Amino acid sequence: MILLEAIRRRWSPRSYRPDPVTREQLMLLFEAARWAPSSNNAQSWFYRYTTSDHPEAHARLAECLTGGNRAWAPQAPVLIVSCGRKFFPGTRTFNRHWMHDVGAANLSLALQATALGMQLHQMAGFDLDACSRLLGLDTEAEEPVTMMALGYPGAADALPEPFRSRELLPRTRKETDSFVELLR
């Protein structure tokens, strides 16, 4: 038995080639997100994105990034904000799993991107208020979850330090035994 190829090959690069991602490809990625499972099928996710074909909008969204993310993520040809709705549709009932479900949709999107030869890099490092304002969100009910850089991975050499060295580090994980336990 082997792990699915997209799971094995997915990673979070910081260097992206400038090659554009076509609208058809993007729609296929969002289609992958669409089929994610969600609590009560509420599908709490929604996405806003910019591409380098629209440099002003792309730069405005990139302005929301914070810290080290500002050094590399604006160069990605696509920036995406994953957002979620906190209440079940048509109600004021809080959906305790809203962010879980946005995460599930994001992973579905990421794996589809990997299968197409692209990669994406999710980021928590952005200004939540600035992003919500830019997107015109109703902050009582809607919230940005992650920003994502998306594109075809580029050369580590294109990055400034310390990102160049980080790009080349081996990916690590805890051992499965450390987080799984059979209850008897």
Ligand SMILES: Cc1cc2nc3c(=O)[nH]c(=O)nc-3n(C[C@H](O)[C@H](O)[C@H](O)COP(=O)(O)O)c2cc1C
């Ligand atoms: C919710 C979330 C927030 C993250 N925030 C950042 C971030 O702000 N900046 C960054 O460089 N990486 C960020 N990452 C990427 C993680 O550091 C990365 O997924 C992790 O180190 C595992 O590496 P891999 O995705 O290459 O397997 C984030 C990932 C997730 C899922």
